[in-house]
Amino acid sequence: MGTILCNGQILVDGKLVKKDILIEGTNVSRIADSIEEAGHEVLDAAGKLIVPGFIDMHVHLREPGFEAKETIATGTASAARGGFTTVACMPNTRPVIDTPETVRLILQKAKEEGSARVLPMGAITVRELGQELTDMAALKEAGVIAVSDDGVGVQSSKMMKDAMKVATSLGLPVVAHCEDDSLVEGGCVHEGVFSEKHGLKGIPSEAESIHVGRDILLAEATGAHYHVCHISTAESVRLVREAKQRGVRVTAEVCPHHLLLCDEDIPGPDANYKMNPPLRSRRDRQALLQGLKDGTIDMIVTDHAPHTAEEKGRGIELAPFGIVGLETAFPLLYTKLVLTGEFTLQEIVDRMTRVPAEVFNLPWGALEEGKSADIAVIDLETEKEVNPETFASKGRNTPFTGWKLKGWPVLTMLEGRIVWQAEEMNSEGARQ
Numbered sequence: 410m411g412t413i414l415c416n417g418q419i420l421v422d423g424k425l426v427k428k429d430i431l432i433e434g435t436n437v438s439r440i441a442d443s444i445e446e447a448g449h450e451v452l453d454a455a456g457k458l459i460v461p462g463f464i465d466m467h468v469h470l471r472e473p474g475f476e477a478k479e480t481i482a483t484g485t486a487s488a489a490r491g492g493f494t495t496v497a498c499m500p501n502t503r504p505v506i507d508t509p510e511t512v513r514l515i516l517q518k519a520k521e522e523g524s525a526r527v528l529p530m531g532a533i534t535v536r537e538l539g540q541e542l543t544d545m546a547a548l549k550e551a552g553v554i555a556v557s558d559d560g561v562g563v564q565s566s567k568m569m570k571d572a573m574k575v576a577t578s579l580g581l582p583v584v585a586h587c588e589d590d591s592l593v594e595g596g597c598v599h600e601g602v603f604s605e606k607h608g609l610k611g612i613p614s615e616a617e618s619i620h621v622g623r624d625i626l627l628a629e630a631t632g633a634h635y636h637v638c639h640i641s642t643a644e645s646v647r648l649v650r651e652a653k654q655r656g657v658r659v660t661a662e663v664c665p666h667h668l669l670l671c672d673e674d675i676p677g678p679d680a681n682y683k684m685n686p687p688l689r690s691r692r693d694r695q696a697l698l699q700g701l702k703d704g705t706i707d708m709i710v711t712d713h714a715p716h717t718a719e720e721k722g723r724g725i726e727l728a729p730f731g732i733v734g735l736e737t738a739f740p741l742l743y744t745k746l747v748l749t750g751e752f753t754l755q756e757i758v759d760r761m762t763r764v765p766a767e768v769f770n771l772p773w774g775a776l777e778e779g780k781s782a783d784i785a786v787i788d789l790e791t792e793k794e795v796n797p798e799t800f801a802s803k804g805r806n807t808p809f810t811g812w813k814l815k816g817w818p819v820l821t822m823l824e825g826r827i828v829w830q831a832e833e834m835n836s837e838g839a840r841q
């Protein structure tokens with residue numbers, strides 16, 4: 410016995426087409442105009458959008474070490490609520506993901522408690538201190554899909570070049586947090602309109618773009634697959650665009666908050682607007698939108714970074730960087746970019762499914778017969794306010810509280826298993 414999702418709409422060449430989908434076991438077995446019930450369980454998708462489960466290649470699950478902020482269980486529950494079936498977890502945990510034992514711990518926890526597939530990223534350097542390379546071969550054997558010192562930039566050019574050589578020999582992408590520490594010096598927001606108005610130490614755009622330029626040259630020299638984390642500046646976009654035109658193997662990701670907000674939108678010294686990289690200028694935001702549109706930026710990620718209310722309550726200068734994003738990502742993008750006409754629905758869905766799968770050589774990200782039944786069902790019509798108190802995540806730190814959005818996921822399936830289901834999605838009324 411399988412499950413039929415009936416009366417839903419899927420994207421076919423950018424157009425919404427009504428289809429039924431039969432899931433048997435862990436795979437999609439059939440997609441057709443109409444499928445006979447034949448003893449299968451039937452779920453009525455009632456005109457809702459059915460897409461491949463979203464893939465987020467940049468998430469902080471915080472476990473091990475920071476379970477007060479998030480756990481693998483709560484983080485993946487949050488992912489499922491947002492329509493994500495695959496998440497890559499960053500290595501800045503405690504202990505850092507720099508040994509095979511920690512990789513195996515995360516994979517075992519995810520298997521036992523996870524509501525989404527978890528792909529660990531291993532650290533580039535031991536304890537992310539930038540002084541000694543990790544045993545990347547052992548990390549890969551244990552299950553990492555890339556290496557990153559996310560949270561800090563690798564300051565030494567030689568260390569980064571050596572890392573790229575080793576990673577390339579192993580077929581591992583190098584995923585870089587780009588930040589020159591000597592230019593940051595205690596900054597808490599972007600060096601621009603907001604920092605000047607409030608007398609705050611700013612983080613200049615070149616703190617990021619200098620590392621992007623350096624790493625592109627190193628990737629060109631080593632042949633590495635170099636991936637830019639949470640790109641945020643116009644200069645970084647230009648450098649990536651030029652590198653791609655030269656044939657350098659560079660890819661990039663961008664977050665919803667950088668696409669939708671700039672430093673002029675920050676209402677006051679509210680730590681829920683504090684993230685790293687910070688909200689940049691209006692010009693930077695426009696460059697990010699254009700970069701995503703023309704393919705310079707490959708994919709959208711959340712950089713989901715939960716913190717406790719106590720930590721975020723310390724004020725914008727002392728609070729940690731980061732906001733949560735898994736449960737609001739698609740509604741934000743659909744409401745603010747698709748419904749406004751800046752992007753098509755197909756473009757946004759592709760950059761959250763097909764493209765990250767292609768970039769990182771993952772076998773998911775497509776809604777096709779014979780493929781894994783990783784599926785998100787989305788209500789494109791109902792408008793709801795963002796209410797952090799309803800989040801599955803432990804984190805409540807979002808700048809989007811109260812925003813009225815459409816495009817909320819109502820059902821998520823991982824390998825044919827329902828891992829999140831809203832009350833409005835049930836088997837009653839099928840075929841009406």
